[in-house]
Structures are given as C-alpha cells and as structure tokens.
Amino acid sequence: MTAPFDHAHTDDLMGFLAASPSPYHAVASAVERLEKSGFRRVEETAAWDGAPGGRYVRRGGALIAWFVPESAAPATGFRIIGAHTDSPNLRVKPVPDTGRAGWKQIAVEIYGGTLLNTWLDRDLGLSGRLTLRGGGSTLVNADRPLLRVPQLAVHLDRGVNDGLKLDRQQHMTPLWGLGAPREGELIEFLAAEAGVAPGDVLGFDLMAHSVEPPAYLGRDRELMAGPRLDNLLSVHAATAALIAAAAAGDLDHIPVLAAFDHEENGSTSDTGAQGPLLGRVLKRSVAARGGGYDDRARAFARSFCLSSDTGHAVHPNYPERHDPTHHPRAGGGPILKTNVNQRYATDGEGRAEFVAACERAGVPWQPFVSNNSVPCGTTIGPLTAARHGIATVDVGVAILSMHSARELCAAVDPFLLANAMAAFLRP
DSSP states (O other): OOOOOOSHHHHHHHHHHHTOSSHHHHHHHHHHHHHHTTOEEOOTTSOOOOOSEEEEEEETTEEEEEEEOTTOOTTOOEEEEEEEOOOOEEEEEEEEEEEETTEEEEEEEEESSOOGGGGBTOOEEEEEEEEETTSOEEEEEEEEEEEBBOOOOGGGOTTGGGOOOOOTTTSOOOEEEESOOOTTHHHHHHHHHHTSOGGGEEEEEEEEEEOSOOEEESTTOOEEEETTHHHHHHHHHHHHHHHHHHHHOOOSSEEEEEEESOGGGTSOSTTSTTSSHHHHHHHHHHHHTTOOHHHHHHHHHTOEEEEEOOEEOOOTTOGGGSOTTOOOOTTSOOEEEOOTTTTSOOOHHHHHHHHHHHHHHTOOOEEEOOOTTSOOOOOHHHHHHHHHOOEEEEEEOEEBSTTSSSEEEETTHHHHHHHHHHHHTOO
C-alpha cells in the first residue's frame, strides 16, 4: 500500500512550481533534484560511456534523464515517463518596448491555448533566458509585480457580463510604467536583473507569469491552486519517480524521464516530442553499452512509455460538458485517458499496464473519455508512440481551470500520481 498522504509531496510540488516560471527554469529545478541524487550531465557533443548510473541531457526547455542499472545489457528495454515543461502564457515579442496614451507597455504574443481572461488584472512577473554574446545563456526571473493587463471598466463596456470578447492583438498588451516607451528598456532592465551587460544580450526567450504563489485551498487544505499545473505537476512527479527507481536499484530495464518543450503548440521543435531528441538519446544509450541496430530494435520492442498530462475533472457548474458515464473527480487518483481516434495513445494493453502499476502502488485510478460532442485535446503520447514505435499509455491528474493562469487540483492527486509512476518504473 502507498504511504498515507501528509502533504509533503504536494508541498515540494508547490516549491517546484514557484521556482519554475518558464520551461528553462523547470528544467533547472528538475536537474537540481537529479544532481542531488547522483545524476550527472552528459553533453550531446561528447562521447558517452555505458557505465551504470544516472545521467541526463538538457537542451533549452527539454530534459532527458535516465538510469542505467548494473545489469543492463545492450538490448535492455526502457521504461519511459513523458511529460512537457511548457504552459500557455504571454511571451515577449522581438521588439518588446511599446506603449500609447502615456503608458509604457510590453508587446507580447499569445503562446498556446491560453484562457485569455485569466491574465487580466493579475500581477505578472517576467522570466525566461537571455542568450549572450560568445555563446551560452543565463536564466532570468523577475518574480515580482511588473506587468498588468488591465481590463476595461464596466462603465465603458456595459455588456461585458453578457460576454467578454478579447482581441489578442489589441487587448492583451500589458503595461509596466508611465511615459513614452524607449527602445531597449526592457532588455536593459532584465540584463541588470541577471547581472549581465545589456550589450552582451543578443537573444532572448521571455514570458510573463503570475507572481501569486501556489496555495492550499479549503477548510481542510484538500485543494491546491497554482500556475502551470499543466504540466509541471507531471514533470515533478516523474522526476521523483525516477529518483526513487534509481535509489531502489534491482531493475531489469532502464527508467527514463522525457520532459519536452512546445507541447502546447504542437511539439514540432528540436526540443518537442516530434523532434529527434528522445530517440537520439535512447539510441546513443544502446550504442554506449556496445549495442548495434538489432540490439536497439530489441530494446525498443521491450520498452513502454507512460505519457502523463493533466486532464479534466468534472466541473460542478458545467457537468453537461463531460461524458455522462465517465466522471473523474478530484481526489480520486490518476486518470487513464482513452480516445479511439488516437488523440491519446491508450489501448487495452496500455490500460492493463497502468492498472497493474496502480495496484502495486495501492493507488486508485479513474477512466477518462471525452464527451463525443466536445472534441478532446491531445498529448505527447501519440507522437512518442508513432515516432519511436514504443507502446504508450496516456494518464494524468484531473484538474479544473486548465490553461488558466492559475489551475486547481486535489492536494492528494499529485502524490498518488507519483506513487503510480514509481510503480510503473519498477514492474
């Protein structure tokens, strides 16, 4: 049976969320935990050895980490947990400094399927990475109220409560000061925050984030609200599960964490699930242990992937939007996602694999399928399965307010998911 819930896992998740306002920070947060557990970084440009132990590759907002047990042979299979580090938000445009009517503003582009209204009248910070002259980059996190997207007063829009319509270009530009905009002002400010010279900043990948910290809700702290639950909740749980598997030892396979970027806009990048990063790492791992093409094919055939992403808990104010016979509830344990049109990769064999892991962990689970009249989203699961020919099952945690600047889940569910993942990595 799994250990009684004592909030420790969710406390740590809340710290992880607060420290990870961008995909680059999420990778850094996961790497910090991995290195404390003995994992070491390997460079993609270096030769790799096949020695036992934990190692990882990081590239931008993506992270691949794995643990090679003492008994690993060239054709040893992989047990992969896949997730993504990015979340819908407001991202800074290449020429950021703008404004009008005496207000300084920051030009932003909408990233992913953002719930736009949740970014209104909210105190926002800025985070991301600055790319420097001569190569390399540095993270920056101005985690204090800097920006705000002000909503039009009700006196100037009397019909707003009958339907709010936001133009992405006209209405979502945050303000951050008074006066006329000045070219280069934002980058000068963030360079100072990062402790580098503004003239050394040749590129940037920046985004807004809510500065309100994660928090427990409810009389009995049964709920947890925070930013980026989709999908840092899964990244955090998978990191914990990989560390636990490495510490336990006695494995007959190689456990892997694959945390991709750009899932929210289709995964088509060098750090996305449709890119070559995961496959390249797995193939090089086989080769480092002396394996060839046949060993690699056998290893992939013996492998299994668990794709973890958040899903929809039944909304009490909109129950008609959900399938009438599938009502996953907050606090009911991980959800097992199914879609016959391959928006999720789960089939009967995948279901059996995950249910068995939940049984070993003593964790309850819940089936999820969408209402036929409300098309569902998708995950990295079908992409990973199709690209690498590895059997895959889609799971996650049921939440409310998905793609909001602040999402909601049951406080116990991240803990239950992490336990199910740990059992999946030790079949």
